Amino acid sequence: MVNNNLLHVNLDRNGQITRRKLLRLAGAGFAGLTGMGILRTLGLNAEEMKRQGKACIMVFLTGAPSQLETWDPKPGTDNGGPTKAIQTKIAGVQFAEYWPKLAKLTSDLSVIRSMHGKEAAHNRGQYHLRTGRRLGGASDFPHFGSVMAHELGDPDADIPNFISIGNTISSGFLGVRYAPFVIGQAGKLPDNVAAPVGQPRMNRRLGLLREQDSDFAFAGAEGIASEHIELYSKASSLMTSKRLKAFNTASEPDAMKNRYGKHAFGQGCLVARRLVESGVPFVEVQRGGWDMHNSLWQKIRGNAAQVDQGVSALITDLKQRGMLENTLVLCLGEFGRTPKINQRTPEVGRDHWARNFNMLIAGGGIQGGRVVGKTSDDGMEIEDRPVEVDDLFQTMCHCVGIDADKEFITPAGRPLRIVDAGSPVKELL
Secondary structure, three states: OOOOOHHHEEOOOOOEOOHHHHHHHHHHOOOHHOOOOOOHHHHHHHHHHHHHEEEEEEEOOOOOOOOOOOOOOOOOOOOOOOOOOOOOOOOOOOEEEOOOOHOOOOOOOOEEEEEOOOOHHHHHHHHHHHHHOOOOOOOOOHHHHHHOOOOOOOOOOOOEEEEEOOOOOOOOHOOOHHHHHHEEOEEOHHHHHHOOOOHHHHHHHHHHHHHHHHHHHHEEEEEHHHHHHHHHHHHHHHOOOHHHHHEOOOOOHHHHHHHHHHOOOHHHHHHHHHHHEEEOOOEEEEEEOOOOOOHHHHHHHHHHHHHHHHHHHHHHHHHHHHOHEEEEEEOOOOOOHHHHHHHOOOOOOEEOOOOEEEEEEEEOOOOOOOOOOEOOOOOOEEOOOOEHHHHHHHHHHHHHHHOOOOEEOOOOOOOOEEEEEEEEHHHHH
């Protein structure tokens, strides 16, 4: 009979069994496996081990960028406006002129031009594209980063399994253990990680807090008290973690910082790479400013330049470090913008539009050089291969090795699948 604990062996980021876990095995009868062969036994869990190198970086363009000014331009048409197109590495496929670096990287990335959403309000669209669920259901569904933290994260990690550079939605019914750790400024250590007192005194203070929370729990607030204890425990681990240095880019050469761009977004992408490299399975990086109802062509060039530089540097860096194959990279907003140009003042722009929009996807087993879907010449309709949000989340689960059909049981006892419908986009795999 196989020692059941061996079916739950986890590796650290370097593919090694941690000392703590090895001791657990020993305590559970590891010595009794003589003759079976440790390597063969560990091989029983190969699929679980394989998943553990998986990670995802979500670049969220808050405000919803225009598909016609990103990766599905319509030059020479009334709806296309003044935006010109540039050739990519994919024959016959053009990007808008504002994306020269990513256009040269299309051998390593793919574009979905036929995303179809159902929400054209910002908060509802952001919830939909981060959770795969529409806002307003009976349960508060978790961010996909929380799902990854739950499914792939190391529960003993001394650094959060889900980190967001900028505010995002939370872990819903999965609870505070899988909530995002939010930082406001990339490139430096998080606030308040330096202990104000020595470790012995810190331990006494934490002990007093636990006693206080025990009193609250006894008085009927058991759930809140438990989450409070969990938060302080994780904060205490983070403060003493050797992996804290992943947040700080001071040790990076100037050439690397310049490659990503010495602006907040570029440095956020650099920190995302460092965090994934240190073992964090999910990182979100945000770049706002895409809600361009007016003055679109006065604003687009500066926004696009930063994202073009940061995301292209991220994909290139991941590839050069041998990390791209296991790191899924997404670049998307909550929906698209109207193909027809509005007449707002002082300068025209585009309004909300969920019927069709586009996104970039790379790494994690995604084939590069693919274009999924096609929109009409005026950009108003999807002519080929609509991709629903469910299909996108099925694809994300496939790439990171999560069973999309797995059911979570909510605190109310309701079973909910990770993804409720759809199927992976096979053209990308």
